[in-house]
Amino acid sequence: MELASLQFPDISPIALELGPLVIRWYALAYMAGLLLGWFWVVQLLKRRHLWSQNEPLTREHIDDLIVAAAIGIILGGRLGYVLFYNPGYYFSNPSEILQVWQGGMSFHGGFLGFIIAFLIYARWKKLPLGAMADLAAASVPFGLFFGRIANFVNGELFGRVTDVPWAFVFPAGGPDPRHPSQLYEAGLEGLVLFIILTVMIFRFGALKKPGLICGTFIAGYGFARIFVEFFREPDIQIGYLAGGLTMGMILSFPMILVGGFLIWRANSPRPAKV
Numbered sequence: 001m002e003l004a005s006l007q008f009p010d011i012s013p014i015a016l017e018l019g020p021l022v023i024r025w026y027a028l029a030y031m032a033g034l035l036l037g038w039f040w041v042v043q044l045l046k047r048r049h050l051w052s053q054n055e056p057l058t059r060e061h062i063d064d065l066i067v068a069a070a071i072g073i074i075l076g077g078r079l080g081y082v083l084f085y086n087p088g089y090y091f092s093n094p095s096e097i098l099q100v101w102q103g104g105m106s107f108h109g110g111f112l113g114f115i116i117a118f119l120i121y122a123r124w125k126k127l128p129l130g131a132m133a134d135l136a137a138a139s140v141p142f143g144l145f146f147g148r149i150a151n152f153v154n155g156e157l158f159g160r161v162t163d164v165p166w167a168f169v170f171p172a173g174g175p176d177p178r179h180p181s182q183l184y185e186a187g188l189e190g191l192v193l194f195i196i197l198t199v200m201i202f203r204f205g206a207l208k209k210p211g212l213i214c215g216t217f218i219a220g221y222g223f224a225r226i227f228v229e230f231f232r233e234p235d236i237q238i239g240y241l242a243g244g245l246t247m248g249m250i251l252s253f254p255m256i257l258v259g260g261f262l263i264w265r266a267n268s269p270r271p272a273k274v
Contacts, residue, residue, distance in 0.1 A: 005167045005177030029150035030074075033143025036159050038066045040142065043137045050201060052208040057135070060067060065121055069136070072112040072117030080109010084247060085235050090273075108251040128267075130210025137217035144221075145190025152182035158183075159231045173233070181232035188224035194215060212266035219259025222252040253267045 009077035016023040031198055041062050044050060050245050062221025082090045082097055084106055090097050118136060122129050151157045160169040197213055200206035231249045238247050 002177075002204060005169050006165075008155065008168045008170055009153075011153050019027070025153050026041070026147075026150045029146035030070075030143065032142040032144055032146045034066060034070055034244065036146075037139030040139050044135060044138060044201070044207070050205065050207045051131075057131065058114055061125065065118070065127075065132070065136075068117040068121045068149065069114055072113035072115075073111075076113015076116070077110030080112065084109060084251065086237050087236060089227035092271030101182045106166070119152025129212065130214075131207075134207055134212070135216040138201065140217060141194035145186050147185035148182045148190065152180060152186070157182055158233055160233050163232075176235065179231040184228045184231060185224070188228060189221055193220050193224065196220060209266040211262045215259045215264075215266060217259070218255050222255035222259060225249075225252040225255075 009182065011025075013024050013026070015025045015028055042059065045057060045062070078097070101207070116135070118132065119129075121127075122132055155170045157170055158168070158173045159181030161176040162179050164175070164179065168180050169175065169177050197206075199216060200213060200216060206216075226249050229246045229252075230248075233249070234246045234248075240246060241250065
């Protein structure tokens with residue numbers, strides 16, 4: 001019995017090609033996420049009533065931080081993919097490690113790369129870590145949303161075989177219809193997390209508790225990613241791990257623990273200053 005499926009949209013992964021200049025949708029997704037994230041952070045800083053004191057950062061700090069974030073995300077994302085998902089291939093072909101345009105990025109690696117860049121910049125400028133972390137976390141869902149949409153356009157990171165009526169036959173996924181897990185992630189990690197964080201900021205004054213937004217994002221992403229991993233096809237070179245777990249699940253479990261600790265710490269009573 002042939003399973004029902006939707007027709008996969010015939011969209012080229014190349015958004016614009018002018019001679020030797022090739023711009024891919026994936027690159028545009030990164031740019032859109034960074035620019036919208038930067039815009040959102042600037043808007044949050046303008047609203048002084050959201051903070052327990054005047055905005056802790058300046059516009060110049062944000063402009064500098066976005067550059068550091070881009071570098072950390074790209075390098076960390078690529079190296080994370082190399083180390084977590086396909087080390088054997090890249091150690092045998094080291095010249096391809098930095099060929100980001102060939103595909104292969106890891107969110108967990110990009111997240112670690114961003115944290116390293118973030119900590120270096122914060123220490124250099126002597127900025128408050130809690131406020132910086134919260135602002136960064138509030139902006140990340142933009143990048144996640146557009147990045148997952150780009151994954152869908154590229155027909156990569158697709159889901160497992162299914163008979164749901166909204167399944168797609170992906171060009172690289174064989175003849176069977178599969179979950180559009182990229183869209184699940186765009187919805188959960190992008191839209192849903194953004195809505196939750198925004199409500200916490202504007203309705204419950206979460207930015208007045210340093211670390212609360214950051215912890216909520218980290219734990220929320222961990223839960224969302226683990227949930228979607230039940231529908232997403234594991235990377236072919238890794239497959240399923242012990243107990244049916246996937247690499248995405250393994251890397252996301254610590255995020256829930258770290259996020260939970262940050263939430264607890266942000267809500268703990270502060271010792272009185274003397």
